[in-house]
Amino acid sequence: xxxxxxxxxxxxxxxxxxxxxxxxxxxxxxxxxxxxxxxxxxxxxxxxxxxxxxxxxxxxxxxxxxxxxxxxxxxxxxxxxxxxxxxxxxxxxxxxxxxxxxxxxxxxxxxxxxxxxxxxxxxxxxxxxxxxxxxxxxxxxxxxxxxxxxxxxxxxxxxxxxxxxxxxxxxxxxxxxxxxxxxxxxxxxxxxxxxxxxxxxxxxxxxxxxxxxxxxxxxxxxxxxxxxxxxxxxxxxxxxxxxxxxxxxxxxxxxxxxxxxxxxxxxxxxxxxxxxxxxxxxxxxxxxxxxxxxxxxxxxxxxxxxxxxxxxxxxxxxxxxxxxxxxxxxxxxxxxxxxxxxxxxxxxxxxxxxxxxxxxxxxxxxxxxxxxxxxxxxxxxxxxxxxxxxxxxxxxxxxxxxxx
Numbered sequence: 001x002x003x004x005x006x007x008x009x010x011x012x013x014x015x016x017x018x019x020x021x022x023x024x025x026x027x028x029x030x031x032x033x034x035x036x037x038x039x040x041x042x043x044x045x046x047x048x049x050x051x052x053x054x055x056x057x058x059x060x061x062x063x064x065x066x067x068x069x070x071x072x073x074x075x076x077x078x079x080x081x082x083x084x085x086x087x088x089x090x091x092x093x094x095x096x097x098x099x100x101x102x103x104x105x106x107x108x109x110x111x112x113x114x115x116x117x118x119x120x121x122x123x124x125x126x127x128x129x130x131x132x133x134x135x136x137x138x139x140x141x142x143x144x145x146x147x148x149x150x151x152x153x154x155x156x157x158x159x160x161x162x163x164x165x166x167x168x169x170x171x172x173x174x175x176x177x178x179x180x181x182x183x184x185x186x187x188x189x190x191x192x193x194x195x196x197x198x199x200x201x202x203x204x205x206x207x208x209x210x211x212x213x214x215x216x217x218x219x220x221x222x223x224x225x226x227x228x229x230x231x232x233x234x235x236x237x238x239x240x241x242x243x244x245x246x247x248x249x250x251x252x253x254x255x256x257x258x259x260x261x262x263x264x265x266x267x268x269x270x271x272x273x274x275x276x277x278x279x280x281x282x283x284x285x286x287x288x289x290x291x292x293x294x295x296x297x298x299x300x301x302x303x304x305x306x307x308x309x310x311x312x313x314x315x316x317x318x319x320x321x322x323x324x325x326x327x328x329x330x331x332x333x334x335x336x337x338x339x340x341x342x343x344x345x346x347x348x349x350x351x352x353x354x355x356x357x358x359x360x361x362x363x364x365x366x367x368x369x370x371x372x373x374x375x376x377x378x379x380x381x382x383x384x385x386x387x388x389x390x391x392x393x394x395x396x397x398x399x400x401x402x403x404x
Contacts, residue, residue: 003033003155003156003157003158004147004157004158004159005031005032005033005131005157005158005159005160006030006031006032006159006160006161007020007023007030007031007032007033007159007160007161007162007163007401008032008033008034008035008148008150008157008159008161008162008163009032009033009034009035009163009165009372010035010138010141010150010162010163010164010165010166010172011034011035011036011164011165011166011167011169011373011375012034012035012036012037012038012041012042012132012134013041013042013043013044013045013165013166013167013373013390014042014044014045014121014373014387014390014391015165015167015372015373015374015375015390015393015394016034016036016163016165016166016372016373016394017034017041017042017121017125018121018372018390018391018394018395018398019163019165019370019372019394019397019398019401020032020034020125020128020130020398021121021124021125021128021130021398022394022395022398022399022402023398023401023402024125024128024129024130025128026398026399026402026403027401027402027403028128030401030402031131032128032130032131033130033131033132033133033157033159034125034130034131034132034133035133035136035138035150035152035157036132036133036134036135036136037135037136037137037138038134038135039134039135040134041122041132041134042117042118042121042122044167045114045117045118045121046114046115046118047114048114048387049106049108049114049384051113051114052108052109052112052113052114053108053109053113053114053116053117053387054106054107054108054382054383054384054387055088055092055099055107055108055109055117055384055387056085056088056089056099056107056384056385056387056388056391057085057105057106057107057383057384057385057388058085058101058105058106058107059085059105060084060085060086062077062080062081062084063077065080065084065085065385065388066080068380068381068383068385069378069379069380069381069385069389070189070242070243070245070348070379070380070381071348071353071377071378071379072353072376072377072378072379072380072389075353075356075358075378076358076378076389076392078358078359079358079361079392079393079396080392082392082395082396082399083391083392083395083396084392085107085388087391087395088388088391089107091391092109092117092120095120095123095124096120097109097116097117097120098110104235104383105383105384106383106384107384133155136152136153136155137152137153137171138150138151138152138171138172138175139151139152139153140175141162141175142179143366143368143369144158146160147159147160148160148161148162148368148369150162160368160404161368161369161370161401161404162368162369162370163370163371163372163397163401164176164369164370164371164372164375165371165372165373165375165394166375167373167374167375168186168346168347168349168350168374168375169375170186172375173186173350173351173375176351179365179366179369180365181351181352181355181363181365182351182352182355183349183350183351183352184348184349184350184351184352184377185349186347186348186349186350187245187246187249187347187348187349188241188245188249188338188340188346188347188348189241189242189245189346189347189348189379190238190241190242190340190346190381190382191238191241191338191339191340192228192230192231192232192233192237192238192241192338192339192340193231193232193233193237193241193253193257193335193338194230194231194253194335194336194337194338194339195230195231195232195257195333195334195335195336196231196336197333197334198301198305199301199302199305199327199331199333200227200231200232200298200301200333201301202297203227203295203297203298203301204227204228204229205226205227205228206226206227206295206297206298207224207225207226207227207234207295208224208225208261208293208294208295208298209222209223209224209225209236209263210222210223210224210225210236210259210260210261210262210263211236211259211260211263211264212225212232212236212237212240212257212258212259212260213240213257213258214240214244214247214248214255214256214257214258215255215256215257215258215332216255216256217244217247217255219240219243219244219247219248220240221236221237221239221240221243222236222239222263222264223235223236223239224236225237225259227298230339231335231339232257232333232335235381235382235383238381238382239381239382241338242346242348242379242380242381242382243381245348245379246348248338253335253336253337253338254334254335254336254337255335256332256333256334256335257332257333257334257335258330258331258332258333259331259332259333260328260329260330260331261292261294261298261302261328261329261331262292262294262328262329265292265328265329266329267325267326267329267330270292270325270328270329271321271322271325273291273292274291274321274324274325275321277291277313278313278314278316278321281313282312282313282314283312283313283314284312284313285310285311285312286303286307286311286312286313286316287299287300287303287304287309287310292328302324302327302328302331303324305327306320306323306324306326306327307320307323307324346374346379346380346382346386347374347379348377348379349377350374350375350376350377350378351371351375351376351377352377353376353377353378356371356376358396359396360396360397360399360400361393361396361397361400362397362400368404370397370400370401371393371397372390372393372394372397373389373390373393373394374386374389374390376393378393
Protein backbone atom coordinates (compact mmCIF):
# COMPACT_ATOMS: atom_id res chain seq x y z
CA UNK A 1 0.00 0.00 0.00
CA UNK A 2 1.20 3.52 -0.77
CA UNK A 3 1.14 6.28 1.85
CA UNK A 4 3.06 4.26 4.43
CA UNK A 5 4.75 6.29 7.19
CA UNK A 6 6.65 5.60 10.37
CA UNK A 7 4.49 8.07 12.28
CA UNK A 8 1.17 9.71 11.46
CA UNK A 9 -0.07 12.59 13.59
CA UNK A 10 -3.77 13.42 13.40
CA UNK A 11 -4.26 17.13 14.03
CA UNK A 12 -2.42 20.11 12.58
CA UNK A 13 -2.48 22.21 15.73
CA UNK A 14 0.19 23.15 18.28
CA UNK A 15 0.44 19.67 19.83
CA UNK A 16 0.54 17.94 16.45
CA UNK A 17 3.31 20.14 15.07
CA UNK A 18 5.40 20.07 18.25
CA UNK A 19 5.17 16.27 18.42
CA UNK A 20 6.25 15.90 14.79
CA UNK A 21 9.15 18.32 15.21
CA UNK A 22 10.36 16.69 18.42
CA UNK A 23 10.30 13.21 16.85
CA UNK A 24 12.24 14.41 13.80
CA UNK A 25 14.77 16.29 15.93
CA UNK A 26 15.48 13.18 17.99
CA UNK A 27 15.30 10.70 15.09
CA UNK A 28 15.77 12.27 11.64
CA UNK A 29 15.22 8.87 9.99
CA UNK A 30 11.52 8.82 10.89
CA UNK A 31 9.10 9.39 8.02
CA UNK A 32 6.39 11.63 9.52
CA UNK A 33 3.01 12.85 8.25
CA UNK A 34 0.64 15.39 9.80
CA UNK A 35 -3.02 15.06 8.78
CA UNK A 36 -5.16 18.18 9.14
CA UNK A 37 -8.90 18.22 8.44
CA UNK A 38 -9.05 21.93 7.55
CA UNK A 39 -7.61 24.08 4.81
CA UNK A 40 -5.08 25.66 7.17
CA UNK A 41 -2.90 24.44 10.01
CA UNK A 42 -2.30 26.04 13.42
CA UNK A 43 -5.55 28.06 13.30
CA UNK A 44 -6.01 27.95 17.07
CA UNK A 45 -2.46 29.20 17.59
CA UNK A 46 -3.29 32.16 15.34
CA UNK A 47 -6.15 33.44 17.53
CA UNK A 48 -4.70 32.44 20.92
CA UNK A 49 -3.84 35.17 23.37
CA UNK A 50 -5.77 37.73 21.36
CA UNK A 51 -3.56 37.02 18.35
CA UNK A 52 -0.35 37.24 20.37
CA UNK A 53 -0.09 33.53 21.36
CA UNK A 54 0.32 33.02 25.09
CA UNK A 55 3.08 30.38 24.68
CA UNK A 56 3.52 29.43 28.34
CA UNK A 57 3.56 30.83 31.89
CA UNK A 58 6.57 31.90 33.95
CA UNK A 59 6.12 29.26 36.64
CA UNK A 60 9.25 27.13 36.98
CA UNK A 61 8.37 24.77 39.84
CA UNK A 62 6.46 21.62 38.74
CA UNK A 63 4.58 21.35 42.05
CA UNK A 64 3.30 24.91 41.60
CA UNK A 65 2.64 24.64 37.86
CA UNK A 66 0.29 21.65 38.25
CA UNK A 67 -1.98 23.69 40.55
CA UNK A 68 -3.26 25.49 37.45
CA UNK A 69 -4.88 22.35 36.02
CA UNK A 70 -8.37 21.53 37.38
CA UNK A 71 -8.14 18.25 35.47
CA UNK A 72 -4.68 16.70 35.17
CA UNK A 73 -3.00 18.12 38.27
CA UNK A 74 -1.80 14.77 39.61
CA UNK A 75 -1.02 13.22 36.22
CA UNK A 76 1.13 16.11 34.96
CA UNK A 77 3.55 16.25 37.89
CA UNK A 78 5.82 13.53 36.46
CA UNK A 79 5.73 14.89 32.88
CA UNK A 80 6.57 18.41 34.10
CA UNK A 81 9.76 17.02 35.65
CA UNK A 82 10.73 15.88 32.14
CA UNK A 83 9.74 18.94 30.09
CA UNK A 84 8.87 22.18 31.77
CA UNK A 85 8.50 25.90 31.18
CA UNK A 86 12.27 26.45 31.03
CA UNK A 87 12.58 23.77 28.35
CA UNK A 88 9.84 25.46 26.31
CA UNK A 89 11.62 28.82 26.50
CA UNK A 90 14.95 27.24 25.57
CA UNK A 91 13.51 25.39 22.56
CA UNK A 92 11.86 28.50 21.11
CA UNK A 93 15.01 30.57 21.69
CA UNK A 94 17.02 27.99 19.73
CA UNK A 95 14.62 28.60 16.84
CA UNK A 96 15.24 32.33 17.11
CA UNK A 97 11.94 33.07 18.88
CA UNK A 98 12.52 35.13 21.99
CA UNK A 99 9.79 35.15 24.63
CA UNK A 100 8.95 37.87 27.14
CA UNK A 101 7.30 37.70 30.55
CA UNK A 102 4.39 40.01 31.31
CA UNK A 103 3.48 41.32 34.74
CA UNK A 104 0.96 38.54 35.40
CA UNK A 105 3.41 35.77 34.39
CA UNK A 106 2.07 35.12 30.90
CA UNK A 107 4.72 34.65 28.23
CA UNK A 108 4.44 35.87 24.65
CA UNK A 109 6.79 36.15 21.70
CA UNK A 110 8.60 39.51 21.78
CA UNK A 111 6.95 40.25 18.42
CA UNK A 112 3.51 40.14 20.12
CA UNK A 113 2.31 38.15 17.11
CA UNK A 114 1.14 34.54 16.94
CA UNK A 115 2.39 34.50 13.35
CA UNK A 116 5.91 34.30 14.80
CA UNK A 117 5.06 30.93 16.37
CA UNK A 118 3.27 29.71 13.23
CA UNK A 119 6.22 30.68 11.01
CA UNK A 120 8.61 28.96 13.40
CA UNK A 121 6.66 25.68 13.22
CA UNK A 122 6.18 25.79 9.46
CA UNK A 123 9.88 26.53 8.87
CA UNK A 124 10.98 23.77 11.24
CA UNK A 125 8.71 21.14 9.64
CA UNK A 126 10.07 22.13 6.25
CA UNK A 127 13.67 21.87 7.49
CA UNK A 128 12.96 18.40 8.91
CA UNK A 129 11.07 17.15 5.82
CA UNK A 130 7.86 16.54 7.75
CA UNK A 131 4.94 16.05 5.37
CA UNK A 132 1.69 17.96 5.95
CA UNK A 133 -1.59 17.02 4.24
CA UNK A 134 -4.49 19.45 4.70
CA UNK A 135 -8.18 18.83 3.91
CA UNK A 136 -7.74 15.28 5.20
CA UNK A 137 -10.41 14.64 7.86
CA UNK A 138 -9.81 11.24 9.41
CA UNK A 139 -12.85 8.98 9.18
CA UNK A 140 -11.46 5.87 10.86
CA UNK A 141 -8.31 4.30 12.28
CA UNK A 142 -7.80 0.64 13.21
CA UNK A 143 -4.85 -1.57 14.06
CA UNK A 144 -4.13 -4.18 11.39
CA UNK A 145 -1.27 -6.42 12.45
CA UNK A 146 1.67 -4.22 13.43
CA UNK A 147 0.40 -1.15 11.60
CA UNK A 148 -2.31 1.44 12.09
CA UNK A 149 -4.58 1.88 9.09
CA UNK A 150 -5.97 5.41 8.78
CA UNK A 151 -8.89 6.10 6.45
CA UNK A 152 -9.58 9.62 5.17
CA UNK A 153 -12.20 10.85 2.72
CA UNK A 154 -10.30 9.83 -0.39
CA UNK A 155 -7.01 8.43 0.92
CA UNK A 156 -5.71 5.57 3.02
CA UNK A 157 -2.55 5.63 5.10
CA UNK A 158 -0.54 3.24 7.26
CA UNK A 159 1.78 3.97 10.14
CA UNK A 160 3.79 2.21 12.79
CA UNK A 161 2.83 4.80 15.40
CA UNK A 162 -0.30 6.94 15.52
CA UNK A 163 -0.52 10.19 17.51
CA UNK A 164 -3.91 11.78 18.21
CA UNK A 165 -3.48 15.52 18.70
CA UNK A 166 -6.86 16.80 17.59
CA UNK A 167 -7.91 18.72 20.70
CA UNK A 168 -11.66 18.80 21.32
CA UNK A 169 -12.85 16.86 18.28
CA UNK A 170 -16.07 14.87 18.87
CA UNK A 171 -15.59 12.74 15.73
CA UNK A 172 -12.15 11.59 16.84
CA UNK A 173 -13.41 10.95 20.37
CA UNK A 174 -16.18 8.83 18.85
CA UNK A 175 -13.59 6.77 16.95
CA UNK A 176 -11.57 6.32 20.13
CA UNK A 177 -14.70 5.01 21.85
CA UNK A 178 -14.89 2.35 19.13
CA UNK A 179 -11.42 1.33 20.31
CA UNK A 180 -12.85 0.95 23.84
CA UNK A 181 -11.37 4.17 25.20
CA UNK A 182 -13.59 5.95 27.70
CA UNK A 183 -14.33 9.57 26.78
CA UNK A 184 -15.31 12.04 29.48
CA UNK A 185 -18.10 14.13 27.94
CA UNK A 186 -16.82 17.62 27.10
CA UNK A 187 -18.19 20.72 28.79
CA UNK A 188 -16.95 24.35 28.44
CA UNK A 189 -14.09 25.17 30.79
CA UNK A 190 -13.20 28.84 30.27
CA UNK A 191 -16.21 31.14 30.15
CA UNK A 192 -17.55 34.39 31.57
CA UNK A 193 -20.69 34.85 33.66
CA UNK A 194 -23.83 36.61 32.46
CA UNK A 195 -25.92 38.70 34.82
CA UNK A 196 -28.34 41.62 34.60
CA UNK A 197 -28.02 43.57 37.83
CA UNK A 198 -28.47 47.29 38.48
CA UNK A 199 -25.48 47.26 40.86
CA UNK A 200 -23.06 46.71 37.96
CA UNK A 201 -25.08 48.30 35.15
CA UNK A 202 -23.07 50.92 33.26
CA UNK A 203 -19.77 49.83 34.83
CA UNK A 204 -18.37 47.88 31.85
CA UNK A 205 -14.58 48.08 31.78
CA UNK A 206 -14.09 48.47 35.54
CA UNK A 207 -11.71 45.93 37.08
CA UNK A 208 -10.84 45.28 40.72
CA UNK A 209 -9.40 42.46 42.82
CA UNK A 210 -12.15 40.37 44.41
CA UNK A 211 -12.82 36.94 45.85
CA UNK A 212 -15.79 35.03 44.43
CA UNK A 213 -17.65 31.85 45.29
CA UNK A 214 -20.65 29.89 44.11
CA UNK A 215 -23.29 29.87 46.85
CA UNK A 216 -23.94 26.36 48.14
CA UNK A 217 -20.85 24.84 46.47
CA UNK A 218 -17.20 24.34 47.38
CA UNK A 219 -16.18 26.53 44.48
CA UNK A 220 -14.28 29.73 45.11
CA UNK A 221 -11.58 31.82 43.50
CA UNK A 222 -9.87 35.16 43.65
CA UNK A 223 -8.19 37.58 41.28
CA UNK A 224 -8.95 40.58 39.10
CA UNK A 225 -12.69 40.72 38.32
CA UNK A 226 -13.72 42.61 35.19
CA UNK A 227 -17.23 44.00 34.84
CA UNK A 228 -18.47 43.66 31.26
CA UNK A 229 -21.58 44.68 29.31
CA UNK A 230 -23.02 41.21 29.95
CA UNK A 231 -21.71 40.42 33.42
CA UNK A 232 -18.40 39.31 34.89
CA UNK A 233 -15.07 38.26 33.39
CA UNK A 234 -11.39 38.52 34.31
CA UNK A 235 -8.88 36.02 35.74
CA UNK A 236 -10.80 35.46 38.99
CA UNK A 237 -13.97 34.49 37.11
CA UNK A 238 -12.18 32.37 34.49
CA UNK A 239 -10.36 30.46 37.22
CA UNK A 240 -13.70 29.75 38.91
CA UNK A 241 -15.23 28.63 35.59
CA UNK A 242 -12.37 26.18 35.01
CA UNK A 243 -12.62 24.55 38.43
CA UNK A 244 -16.40 24.56 38.35
CA UNK A 245 -16.76 23.47 34.70
CA UNK A 246 -18.67 20.25 35.35
CA UNK A 247 -20.76 21.48 38.28
CA UNK A 248 -21.79 24.73 36.59
CA UNK A 249 -22.72 22.78 33.46
CA UNK A 250 -24.99 20.59 35.62
CA UNK A 251 -26.58 23.76 36.99
CA UNK A 252 -27.22 24.95 33.42
CA UNK A 253 -25.18 28.05 34.34
CA UNK A 254 -27.93 29.30 36.67
CA UNK A 255 -26.50 29.98 40.14
CA UNK A 256 -25.85 32.57 42.84
CA UNK A 257 -22.41 34.17 42.84
CA UNK A 258 -21.17 35.76 46.07
CA UNK A 259 -18.61 38.53 45.60
CA UNK A 260 -16.33 40.05 48.19
CA UNK A 261 -15.32 43.27 46.45
CA UNK A 262 -12.68 43.83 49.12
CA UNK A 263 -10.83 40.58 48.42
CA UNK A 264 -10.55 38.79 51.74
CA UNK A 265 -11.61 41.55 54.13
CA UNK A 266 -13.92 40.23 56.83
CA UNK A 267 -17.32 41.70 57.62
CA UNK A 268 -16.10 42.64 61.12
CA UNK A 269 -13.02 44.52 59.88
CA UNK A 270 -15.05 46.26 57.19
CA UNK A 271 -17.68 47.45 59.69
CA UNK A 272 -14.93 48.71 61.96
CA UNK A 273 -13.41 50.71 59.10
CA UNK A 274 -16.81 52.17 58.12
CA UNK A 275 -17.47 53.30 61.71
CA UNK A 276 -14.07 54.96 61.71
CA UNK A 277 -14.89 56.76 58.45
CA UNK A 278 -18.21 57.90 59.87
CA UNK A 279 -16.42 59.42 62.84
CA UNK A 280 -13.72 61.08 60.72
CA UNK A 281 -15.97 62.46 57.96
CA UNK A 282 -19.37 63.21 59.54
CA UNK A 283 -20.37 65.95 57.04
CA UNK A 284 -19.02 64.29 53.91
CA UNK A 285 -21.37 62.61 51.45
CA UNK A 286 -20.74 58.89 51.51
CA UNK A 287 -20.68 58.38 47.76
CA UNK A 288 -18.36 61.30 47.00
CA UNK A 289 -15.06 59.64 47.85
CA UNK A 290 -14.43 55.96 47.12
CA UNK A 291 -13.13 53.86 49.99
CA UNK A 292 -11.14 50.60 50.27
CA UNK A 293 -9.31 51.40 46.99
CA UNK A 294 -12.45 50.56 45.02
CA UNK A 295 -13.07 52.25 41.66
CA UNK A 296 -15.21 55.35 42.34
CA UNK A 297 -18.20 54.37 40.18
CA UNK A 298 -18.33 50.88 41.70
CA UNK A 299 -18.18 52.31 45.23
CA UNK A 300 -21.05 54.69 44.39
CA UNK A 301 -23.21 51.86 43.01
CA UNK A 302 -22.61 49.68 46.07
CA UNK A 303 -23.35 52.54 48.46
CA UNK A 304 -26.60 53.44 46.68
CA UNK A 305 -27.64 49.76 46.68
CA UNK A 306 -27.74 49.74 50.46
CA UNK A 307 -28.12 53.38 51.56
CA UNK A 308 -30.35 56.16 50.13
CA UNK A 309 -28.55 58.62 47.83
CA UNK A 310 -26.96 61.89 48.99
CA UNK A 311 -26.55 60.79 52.59
CA UNK A 312 -23.70 62.15 54.68
CA UNK A 313 -21.78 59.84 56.99
CA UNK A 314 -23.31 61.31 60.15
CA UNK A 315 -26.85 60.43 58.99
CA UNK A 316 -26.13 56.75 58.35
CA UNK A 317 -27.45 54.32 60.95
CA UNK A 318 -25.60 51.29 62.27
CA UNK A 319 -28.09 49.03 60.48
CA UNK A 320 -27.44 50.78 57.18
CA UNK A 321 -23.70 50.41 57.64
CA UNK A 322 -24.20 46.68 58.21
CA UNK A 323 -26.18 46.51 54.96
CA UNK A 324 -23.26 48.21 53.17
CA UNK A 325 -20.83 45.74 54.75
CA UNK A 326 -22.88 42.89 53.31
CA UNK A 327 -22.91 44.58 49.90
CA UNK A 328 -19.14 45.01 49.99
CA UNK A 329 -18.13 41.60 51.32
CA UNK A 330 -21.03 39.24 50.58
CA UNK A 331 -22.91 40.66 47.63
CA UNK A 332 -24.96 38.01 45.85
CA UNK A 333 -25.55 38.17 42.09
CA UNK A 334 -27.79 35.87 40.08
CA UNK A 335 -25.88 34.36 37.16
CA UNK A 336 -28.02 33.48 34.17
CA UNK A 337 -25.89 31.86 31.51
CA UNK A 338 -22.35 32.10 30.22
CA UNK A 339 -20.39 33.54 27.32
CA UNK A 340 -17.34 32.04 25.61
CA UNK A 341 -14.09 33.72 26.62
CA UNK A 342 -13.00 35.59 23.47
CA UNK A 343 -12.35 33.15 20.61
CA UNK A 344 -10.59 30.65 22.87
CA UNK A 345 -12.94 27.75 23.42
CA UNK A 346 -11.40 25.38 25.97
CA UNK A 347 -13.28 22.30 27.16
CA UNK A 348 -13.04 19.95 30.09
CA UNK A 349 -13.38 16.40 28.81
CA UNK A 350 -11.61 13.90 26.60
CA UNK A 351 -9.78 10.61 26.91
CA UNK A 352 -10.00 9.17 30.43
CA UNK A 353 -6.64 9.84 32.10
CA UNK A 354 -6.44 6.40 33.74
CA UNK A 355 -6.16 4.89 30.26
CA UNK A 356 -2.94 6.78 29.45
CA UNK A 357 0.64 6.02 30.50
CA UNK A 358 1.95 9.46 31.44
CA UNK A 359 5.57 8.32 31.24
CA UNK A 360 5.11 7.87 27.48
CA UNK A 361 1.68 9.39 26.63
CA UNK A 362 0.81 6.01 25.12
CA UNK A 363 -2.58 4.37 25.35
CA UNK A 364 -2.73 1.59 27.93
CA UNK A 365 -5.23 -0.20 25.68
CA UNK A 366 -3.42 -0.06 22.32
CA UNK A 367 0.29 -0.27 21.60
CA UNK A 368 1.68 2.50 19.37
CA UNK A 369 -1.30 4.80 19.96
CA UNK A 370 -0.29 8.11 21.58
CA UNK A 371 -2.04 11.27 22.77
CA UNK A 372 -0.87 14.88 22.89
CA UNK A 373 -2.57 18.09 23.98
CA UNK A 374 -6.24 18.67 24.78
CA UNK A 375 -7.60 15.43 23.28
CA UNK A 376 -7.17 14.06 26.81
CA UNK A 377 -9.25 15.10 29.83
CA UNK A 378 -6.74 17.79 30.81
CA UNK A 379 -7.42 21.51 30.81
CA UNK A 380 -6.09 24.56 32.59
CA UNK A 381 -6.99 28.04 33.64
CA UNK A 382 -6.12 30.86 31.25
CA UNK A 383 -2.54 32.12 31.14
CA UNK A 384 -0.51 29.86 28.85
CA UNK A 385 -1.03 26.66 30.82
CA UNK A 386 -2.96 24.77 28.12
CA UNK A 387 -0.12 25.36 25.67
CA UNK A 388 2.42 24.14 28.23
CA UNK A 389 0.46 20.90 28.53
CA UNK A 390 0.60 20.62 24.73
CA UNK A 391 4.39 21.11 24.64
CA UNK A 392 5.02 18.72 27.52
CA UNK A 393 2.74 15.88 26.37
CA UNK A 394 4.08 16.24 22.81
CA UNK A 395 7.68 16.07 23.98
CA UNK A 396 7.07 12.94 26.06
CA UNK A 397 5.20 11.14 23.27
CA UNK A 398 7.94 12.15 20.80
CA UNK A 399 10.70 10.85 23.08
CA UNK A 400 9.09 7.42 23.24
CA UNK A 401 8.26 7.28 19.52
CA UNK A 402 11.70 8.41 18.37
CA UNK A 403 13.29 5.49 20.25
CA UNK A 404 11.11 2.82 18.59
